[in-house]
Amino acid sequence: MLRYLTAGESHGKALLVIVEGCPANLSLSDAEINKELERRQQGYGRGPRMKLEQDKVELFSGVRQGKTIGSPIALQIPNCSTEFFEKAFTQLRPGHADLAGILKYNQKDARNILERSSARETAAKVAAGAIAKRLLSEFKISLFSKVVQISGAENEKDWPTLIDQAAEAGDTLGGVFEVTITGVPAGLGSHVQWDRRLDANLARALMAIPAVKSVEIGLGLAVANLPGSKVHDEIFYSKDKGFYHKTNNAGGIEGGMSNGEPIVLRGAVKPIATLKKPLQSVDLVSKKPTQAFVERSDVCAVEPAAVIGESVAALEIANALLEKFGGDVLEDIQTAYQGYLARI
Numbered sequence: 001m002l003r004y005l006t007a008g009e010s011h012g013k014a015l016l017v018i019v020e021g022c023p024a025n026l027s028l029s030d031a032e033i034n035k036e037l038e039r040r041q042q043g044y045g046r047g048p049r050m051k052l053e054q055d056k057v058e059l060f061s062g063v064r065q066g067k068t069i070g071s072p073i074a075l076q077i078p079n080c081s082t083e084f085f086e087k088a089f090t091q092l093r094p095g096h097a098d099l100a101g102i103l104k105y106n107q108k109d110a111r112n113i114l115e116r117s118s119a120r121e122t123a124a125k126v127a128a129g130a131i132a133k134r135l136l137s138e139f140k141i142s143l144f145s146k147v148v149q150i151s152g153a154e155n156e157k158d159w160p161t162l163i164d165q166a167a168e169a170g171d172t173l174g175g176v177f178e179v180t181i182t183g184v185p186a187g188l189g190s191h192v193q194w195d196r197r198l199d200a201n202l203a204r205a206l207m208a209i210p211a212v213k214s215v216e217i218g219l220g221l222a223v224a225n226l227p228g229s230k231v232h233d234e235i236f237y238s239k240d241k242g243f244y245h246k247t248n249n250a251g252g253i254e255g256g257m258s259n260g261e262p263i264v265l266r267g268a269v270k271p272i273a274t275l276k277k278p279l280q281s282v283d284l285v286s287k288k289p290t291q292a293f294v295e296r297s298d299v300c301a302v303e304p305a306a307v308i309g310e311s312v313a314a315l316e317i318a319n320a321l322l323e324k325f326g327g328d329v330l331e332d333i334q335t336a337y338q339g340y341l342a343r344i
């Protein structure tokens with residue numbers, strides 16, 4: 001089982017993550033993780049912070065002489081920008097975790113909620129996802145992601161203008177990203193128990209990305225409005241391909257299991273909650289109406305959300321792969337994997 005746990009605050013010393021269950025003998029370097037971290041920092045509409053941060057990973061354990069040794073992999077990503085850590089605020093931001101977090105944790109300073117609810121934490125997830133992607137590449141499983149919509153517009157030529165206009169107006173925008181996973185054999189996940197369904201685990205991982213409010217697999221919501229004849233992917237067989245489909249409306253998953261077709265996921269990202277032109281709110285202490293707190297912020301974060309989606313999907317696929325083929329040593333997993341491919 002591949003599992004991971006993150007720690008760290010947005011403007012604290014560092015983000016940390018422990019990845020447990022990565023098999024031994026996988027080659028792994030800082031450079032591969034840093035490449036993914038750099039992708040997460042990109043995107044039109046990012047705030048000034050991403051220019052300040054130079055996300056670079058420091059590996060503490062689980063790797064020796066460039067290869068994993070089967071023990072937990074611990075790593076950290078130091079924060080360059082820590083100057084806001086002591087800055088208190090009480091003007092609760094609509095759409096953020098401030099209000100619910102303050103009530104739940106009995107806090108007097110919304111900074112104590114912001115620091116952990118901030119999507120800065122996703123740097124740790126992307127670092128963990130880079131390890132999963134490295135493992136999956138040994139099995140020729142690849143992940144890709146892209147933005148498919150910004151604020152309803154599908155033509156990417158329109159996106160910079162839309163984002164610039166929103167920034168000018170002190171507003172923010174959301175959108176939709178898509179993750180595609182190729183090379184996944186049929187049979188990852190399972191129909192036999194709810195928490196082994198691959199679709200459920202992928203959806204949960206994507207929904208756990210801050211600001212993601214809806215997840216689709218394949219046709220997604222559209223299935224509700226179409227007849228069965230237009231939804232279900234007919235099955236074919238040929239000697240060289242084996243079983244296959246000519247369409248992929250299911251997005252590569254049937255019965256909670258991969259069906260051999262590319263897995264296609266979409267995530268809808270809401271507009272950023274911190275608006276330069278602040279929304280109406282209430283002050284936590286005075287209980288009087290106030291404008292919401294403003295701190296330097298992104299205008300649109302759909303592009304990094306796509307990279308994060310790819311990372312958390314990689315972790316789920318890697319976990320399902322290890323569940324099916326065992327998890328201690330890369331060579332044993334490969335033997336089991338090849339044997340399975342030969343059977344199906």
Ligand SMILES: Cc1cc2nc3c(=O)[nH]c(=O)nc-3n(C[C@H](O)[C@H](O)[C@H](O)COP(=O)(O)O)c2cc1C
Nearest residue numbers: 096097117118119210211273274297298301304305
């Ligand atoms: C990559 C990324 C960057 C984000 N940047 C910001 C930001 O700069 N300011 C902000 O208010 N929210 C930002 N968010 C969204 C908040 O983290 C999120 O809305 C908040 O934690 C509340 O969680 P919820 O939207 O899931 O309810 C970002 C989200 C992502 C995925």
